[in-house]
Amino acid sequence: TSFQRHTSHTPEDARSQDVGSSGASSSSSRFATRRSGSFVNVSKYIIDPRRALHRYFVFFLACLFIPGPYFHDVMLGAYKAQICAPDALDISSTTFSWLFGLPAAMGAFSGPMASVVARWGDARSSFVAGGLTFLASVGVVVCLENRAFFAMLVFRLLFWLGLFMLMALQTCVSYKLFAGPELTVAMGFIIFACRAGGMTGFMLSGFLLKISRHRAVAALWFSVALVGAAAAATTLFAYLRGGTATA
Numbered sequence: 001t002s003f004q005r006h007t008s009h010t011p012e013d014a015r016s017q018d019v020g021s022s023g024a025s026s027s028s029s030r031f032a033t034r035r036s037g038s039f040v041n042v043s044k045y046i047i048d049p050r051r052a053l054h055r056y057f058v059f060f061l062a063c064l065f066i067p068g069p070y071f072h073d074v075m076l077g078a079y080k081a082q083i084c085a086p087d088a089l090d091i092s093s094t095t096f097s098w099l100f101g102l103p104a105a106m107g108a109f110s111g112p113m114a115s116v117v118a119r120w121g122d123a124r125s126s127f128v129a130g131g132l133t134f135l136a137s138v139g140v141v142v143c144l145e146n147r148a149f150f151a152m153l154v155f156r157l158l159f160w161l162g163l164f165m166l167m168a169l170q171t172c173v174s175y176k177l178f179a180g181p182e183l184t185v186a187m188g189f190i191i192f193a194c195r196a197g198g199m200t201g202f203m204l205s206g207f208l209l210k211i212s213r214h215r216a217v218a219a220l221w222f223s224v225a226l227v228g229a230a231a232a233a234t235t236l237f238a239y240l241r242g243g244t245a246t247a
Contacts, residue, residue, distance in 0.1 A: 055177045058240055062173050063189055064233035065130070065166040067197025068226035069159070072137050074201035075223045079209065082216035089149050098153060103160035113168035122176075123238040125169050130234025132162035137227040141220045166234070197226075 076083070077100065084091050117125045139155035174186045201223065212218035 054240070058237060059174070059177055059186060059189075061233045061237040061240070062170050063193040065126070065170060065230055065237075066163070066190075066194045067200070068223075068228075068230035069133055069137070069163050069166075070194055070197035071201035071226050072220070072223035073159075073163075074198045075205050075208070075220055076140070078202060078205035079216040079219070082209075082214070083144065088216070089144065089147055089152075091149060095149070099156050102153065103156045106157060106160040106164050109161065110164050110168055113165050114172060116165065117169050117172050121241075122169065122173060123242040125165060126234040126241070127238040129162045129165035129169060130231040130238075133159055133166065134224075134227050134231035136162060137224045141217060141224055144220070145217045 080093075080096055083089055084093065084096050089096075120128070136155045136159035140152055140159060143149075143152035143155060170190050171187075174183060174190060178186045205219070208219040208222055209216065212222075
């Protein structure tokens with residue numbers, strides 16, 4: 001019938017359909033292969049320590065070590081009234097100053113920190129220091145929530161111990177990666193990243209307290225998340241530097 005003639009398929013039609021479907025699948029396969037190849041090429045340049053892209057990306061990660069912890073530290077200072085209040089730690093201004101005065105003494109270890117970095121290597125030093133800083137920031141907020149001042153003071157000491165190690169590592173890495181005018185620019189970026197974290201913490205402290213309904217602990221958890229982001233940067237840094245001769 002006429003309907004059967006129009007709906008019947010010849011062997012040539014079947015072969016043309018097979019060719020078309022196979023061509024489409026091969027095209028998709030080639031596209032996926034190109035995308036995969038592009039990713040492999042980019043990752044190769046990032047992982048290979050001989051490449052300039054590796055140096056700049058590793059340095060970018062090093063710049064991310066400090067802004068989050070500085071943000072957390074200045075937020076803690078900005079919430080002095082809330083922390084000293086009777087419904088919080090119920091401490092005096094003098095006692096509150098211990099949370100900043102005693103941890104500053106950890107700076108005495110900055111010199112030996114460089115020796116520790118040289119002995120442990122970049123990868124292990126960044127992983128340990130980043131993890132210590134993050135865990136200590138968590139401990140600070142948990143102790144504040146539970147009104148445990150002396151435990152909070154211990155975590156503040158550990159926080160700055162890890163932070164000073166990260167600072168020492170930043171300096172060592174900058175001198176390993178750059179020289180001459182490049183080193184001058186690199187150190188400028190390091191300082192800028194540190195100050196940017198502190199400045200942003202002061203500027204956002206009031207806003208974060210407001211949206212947290214004036215609960216300092218809730219606002220401080222946001223700063224802890226930024227310290228966690230810095231710890232993630234130290235972990236990726238440790239992975240990239242783990243196989244290099246200078247790590």
